[in-house]
Amino acid sequence: MNEKKIIELRDIAVSFDGEPVLKNLNLSISDGEFVTLLGPSGCGKTTTLRIIAGFITPDSGDVFFDGKRVNDLPAYKRTVNTIFQRYALFPHLNVYENVAFGMRVQKKSNQEIEETVTKMLELVNLKGFEKRSVAKLSGGQQQRVAIARALANNPRVLLLDEPLAALDLKLRKDMQTELKNIQKSLGISFIYVTHDQEEALSMSDTVVVMDNGVIQQIGTPQDIYNEPQNAFVADFIGESNILDGVMLEDYLVEFFGRKFSCLDAGFEKNEPVDVVIRPEDIDIVEPVKGHLTGLVTNVTFKGVHYDTIVDFKGFKWLIQTTDYYPEGSTIGIVLNPEDIHIMKKSAYSGMFGDYSSYSEEFDELGDAVAAAEAEEEAEE
Amino acid sequence: MKLLSKIYNGIIFAFLYAPIVVLIVYSFNDSKHRVKWGGFTLDWYKELFHNELIMEALWLTLQIAVLAAVISTIIGTMAAVGIYSMNGRLRNLMMGVNNIPMVNPEIVTGISMMLMFVAIYRATGFLRPGFLTLLLAHITFCIPYVVLQVMPKLRQMNKHMYEAALDLGCRPVPAFFKVVLPEIMPGVITGALMAFTMSLDDFVISYFNSGASAQNLSVTIYSMTKKPITPEINALSTLMFGTVLLLLIIVNIRQVRDLNKQKERR
Numbered sequence: 001m002n003e004k005k006i007i008e009l010r011d012i013a014v015s016f017d018g019e020p021v022l023k024n025l026n027l028s029i030s031d032g033e034f035v036t037l038l039g040p041s042g043c044g045k046t047t048t049l050r051i052i053a054g055f056i057t058p059d060s061g062d063v064f065f066d067g068k069r070v071n072d073l074p075a076y077k078r079t080v081n082t083i084f085q086r087y088a089l090f091p092h093l094n095v096y097e098n099v100a101f102g103m104r105v106q107k108k109s110n111q112e113i114e115e116t117v118t119k120m121l122e123l124v125n126l127k128g129f130e131k132r133s134v135a136k137l138s139g140g141q142q143q144r145v146a147i148a149r150a151l152a153n154n155p156r157v158l159l160l161d162e163p164l165a166a167l168d169l170k171l172r173k174d175m176q177t178e179l180k181n182i183q184k185s186l187g188i189s190f191i192y193v194t195h196d197q198e199e200a201l202s203m204s205d206t207v208v209v210m211d212n213g214v215i216q217q218i219g220t221p222q223d224i225y226n227e228p229q230n231a232f233v234a235d236f237i238g239e240s241n242i243l244d245g246v247m248l249e250d251y252l253v254e255f256f257g258r259k260f261s262c263l264d265a266g267f268e269k270n271e272p273v274d275v276v277i278r279p280e281d282i283d284i285v286e287p288v289k290g291h292l293t294g295l296v297t298n299v300t301f302k303g304v305h306y307d308t309i310v311d312f313k314g315f316k317w318l319i320q321t322t323d324y325y326p327e328g329s330t331i332g333i334v335l336n337p338e339d340i341h342i343m344k345k346s347a348y349s350g351m352f353g354d355y356s357s358y359s360e361e362f363d364e365l366g367d368a369v370a371a372a373e374a375e376e377e378a379e380e
Numbered sequence: 381m382k383l384l385s386k387i388y389n390g391i392i393f394a395f396l397y398a399p400i401v402v403l404i405v406y407s408f409n410d411s412k413h414r415v416k417w418g419g420f421t422l423d424w425y426k427e428l429f430h431n432e433l434i435m436e437a438l439w440l441t442l443q444i445a446v447l448a449a450v451i452s453t454i455i456g457t458m459a460a461v462g463i464y465s466m467n468g469r470l471r472n473l474m475m476g477v478n479n480i481p482m483v484n485p486e487i488v489t490g491i492s493m494m495l496m497f498v499a500i501y502r503a504t505g506f507l508r509p510g511f512l513t514l515l516l517a518h519i520t521f522c523i524p525y526v527v528l529q530v531m532p533k534l535r536q537m538n539k540h541m542y543e544a545a546l547d548l549g550c551r552p553v554p555a556f557f558k559v560v561l562p563e564i565m566p567g568v569i570t571g572a573l574m575a576f577t578m579s580l581d582d583f584v585i586s587y588f589n590s591g592a593s594a595q596n597l598s599v600t601i602y603s604m605t606k607k608p609i610t611p612e613i614n615a616l617s618t619l620m621f622g623t624v625l626l627l628l629i630i631v632n633i634r635q636v637r638d639l640n641k642q643k644e645r646r
Binding site: 054055075077080084085089092102105106150 | 540541543546547548549555558562563
């Protein structure tokens with residue numbers, strides 16, 4: 001990866017039927033970078049991708065490609081290619097002709113086409129599938145054809161719109177690794193849209209978290225997870241207990257009527273803040289030794305750990321621990337300075353980070369809703 | 381109860397098809413009288429093919445049907461693509477407008493088109509009732525059927541497919557022919573068959589828009605019935621019935637096959 005900017009979006013605004021979808025979006029992408037646009041459905045991530053592809057013209061703002069303004073350049077003249085949701089393969093053509101489509105348009109020689117198609121099918125592990133009808137392929141194989149078809153055009157940037165959403169979990173994991181390897185070996189930029197935070201964290205160089213048409217945070221996966229900028233990011237990426245606190249002075253925060261030393265500085269004196277504590281960072285000790293003591297109200301076995309819900313003075317925390325503490329037991333916790341992350345108050349303060357309504361069913365329901373919403377977005 | 385419903389069905393079909401069966405039987409009747417059976421013969425069919433008036437009308441009917449089918453299929457397909465790309469409310473409105481001519485009484489459509497053609501002819505001297513007016517009328521009433529056949533194919537298509545073609549460097553018009561058209565082709569062909577059948581079949585609209593110089597088969601038959609009727613007409617009607625039946629069976633088979641294919645894909 002180098003520092004040369006290949007794509008820049010400046011002050012982009014888009015609305016559909018008077019509903020703003022993107023508000024003043026600024027984003028730049030380096031040559032060879034793997035960037036993920038992450039957010040819930042309707043956050044504007046797909047719209048952003050379609051602006052770069054050339055399918056949507058922004059109401060205001062500019063799109064730069066390689067330093068040149070490309071607002072009015074139609075999609076068929078841009079040197080980016082897209083992997084669409086559900087692949088959008090051409091069912092009347094076989095695998096070979098699907099991959100060759102872009103080169104046929106460019107009137108390349110048959111020999112060159114054959115060489116490239118062979119190379120591409122090898123890259124995506126579909127050697128020997130040339131004559132197959134795409135309608136008879138499995139979801140994962142169709143996905144591979146879509147990747148080969150897009151890469152055969154030798155794009156500078158590959159755009160991927162939730163490419164793995166339709167695959168089952170095991171296949172999704174394999175394809176994640178494979179996509180990352182392809183990106184590394186080709187050295188081109190990938191812009192990847194997903195609502196799956198795990199996918200975003202494991203594949204990307206840079207994650208762009210979006211909500212409501214606004215970029216909430218741009219950073220490396222580690223930054224996004226360890227230093228979330230507001231309650232939305234903290235909640236959307238992983239699990240978070242988010243508490244109201246007051247920053248007494250640099251490196252000293254007060255919550256639950258107790259002072260804790262922390263690693264954050266640069267706030268006003270006595271500024272109200274959001275305090276984030278990740279459930280896996282909390283150390284459980286005997287009640288007498290704890291900074292805080294609470295009552296276990298719910299325990300769920302998750303395989304690697306137990307999701308333990310603990311009531312601290314009416315505010316319920318999620319603690320992930322490999323030890324089992326039964327419901328009804330009293331525990332103490334210790335918070336080290338590096339376990340505490342301080343965020344400025346935002347519009348999202350108070351909306352997330354309380355596990356009072358937590359239950360397994362609720363979790364599953366949430367997943368089902370998210371899946372249904374992803375479907376809807378695909379329909380748009 | 382089952383038997384009763386079977387009998388009821390039988391009676392309904394008898395009422396529907398008995399006249400046609402009688403017509404077909406009498407087309408093979410070796411007698412000029414309509415009520416007497418004089419033995420089996422193919423003479424009426426022979427005479428039919430030697431009747432210049434009828435052969436002329438048949439030739440005209442086929443010309444009109446082929447031209448109307450081709451032209452209405454092109455216009456109807458373009459209309460369907462245009463309507464499909466509209467947003468929700470406008471699309472529904474346009475589909476409503478498209479469906480009105482199909483439920484409109486034919487006689488209203490026929491007379492209104494005649495009035496318009498006559499008005500244009502009076503004002504400009506152009507569009508004298510004849511071949512051209514008949515063709516225009518047939519194209520007009522065929523278009524909605526084509527739109528109705530093509531629209532579902534567009535809906536079933538992955539809507540990103542056209543974008544995928546653009547994305548791979550294809551210009552919009554070639555992208556339509558390379559990617560969209562092959563995908564909606566079954567609907568286009570069924571639409572063309574429907575249009576051809578409707579055009580062959582039509583009497584009411586043709587009657588008002590043909591003029592003396594260009595009469596199609598159905599109008600010719602009607603004018604023949606004013607004179608003492610000959611069994612030739614039975615033979616002709618039998619052939620027309622057979623042709624239309626065959627075309628409709630083809631259209632139906634295509635639709636059923638299409639449904640099965642969709643089920644397979646899922």
